[in-house]
Amino acid sequence: MSDLMASELRDLLQQTAAYRNARAILNGEWAARAEENPLFQAPMTIADLKFARDLQAAGVQQGPDFTDYATVQRWIVANRESLTADDLAWLRKDFD
Numbered sequence: 001m002s003d004l005m006a007s008e009l010r011d012l013l014q015q016t017a018a019y020r021n022a023r024a025i026l027n028g029e030w031a032a033r034a035e036e037n038p039l040f041q042a043p044m045t046i047a048d049l050k051f052a053r054d055l056q057a058a059g060v061q062q063g064p065d066f067t068d069y070a071t072v073q074r075w076i077v078a079n080r081e082s083l084t085a086d087d088l089a090w091l092r093k094d095f096d
Helices: 006-014 017-027 030-036 046-057 069-082 085-095
Strands: none
Touching (some): 006 017, 017 030, 017 046, 030 069, 046 085, 069 085
């Protein structure tokens, strides 16, 4: 288990957009958010993915195991339309 950075802890406590994005990633709700609000078509960012991973590591939120190659590959396939090339590179960097 690891600790959250001060800024991440603040985002968690204040339930900021950054926290809601990370929670949506971990709960598999990113696409559902886009369907609820057609104006919400923003791709995920590396910052969103990093915050989601940090929330997991701190034991705050459960979600896909981003340390497992097969899990990451399945997650990428399921979320491909919301990912940028930079996101893909960041997700795969630990496995190269």
